[in-house]
Amino acid sequence: EPEVTQTPSHQVTQMGQEVILRCVPISNHLYFYWYRQILGQKVEFLVSFYNNEISEKSEIFDDQFSVERPDGSNFTLKIRSTKLEDSAMYFCASRDTSAEQFFGPGTRLTVL
């Protein structure tokens, strides 16, 4: 069964460093999303991406964040200068034309 994959599973970085979180959505999906979940808190929407551009983004998704689909399979989230409060699980999700989103297993980002 096709699934969304994410790498790495755990990323540890120093404050101020840049990180890139990678996702491979399900191959025939057209809509892509990033979410984050701070430990013990709700999942929060970050950004949606369709047709090679951002369709919507939340207030959390400030200038430190960017997304890219560098090729036909990967979908990346870049954080330019990480802060302590960026520590969270980051989930990628994708969907086709239906409403059901399929989530990846997440990347745990720890900023020291």
Add this chain to the structure above:
Amino acid sequence: KNQVEQSPQSLIILEGKNCTLQCNYTVSPFSNLRWYKQDTGRGPVSLTIMTFSENTKSNGRYTATLDADTKQSSLHITASQLSDSASYICVVSARSSASKIIFGSGTRLSIRP
């Protein structure tokens, strides 16, 4: 303000018993409501999706209901199994707006043998 509230916050039941989880929302205009199961440290897995016109949807031992008038939903789990131990998250989406995808805090369900 768009909100999704779930109750109870946590629940412990014995294996084989049934349980019902609640979700109240104020998201508008309503598009769909989804229930997800999230194991600790894993991504959410979709259980059911319901649109405005659907009152009930089942997926195996999971049955979700939706009352769009009172803006309430429930998830009923029948004959619980140890593997049902997880967080169950209610997610409500607003029509034509990806940013208005509001997650509830979840109900932490523990099944005891």
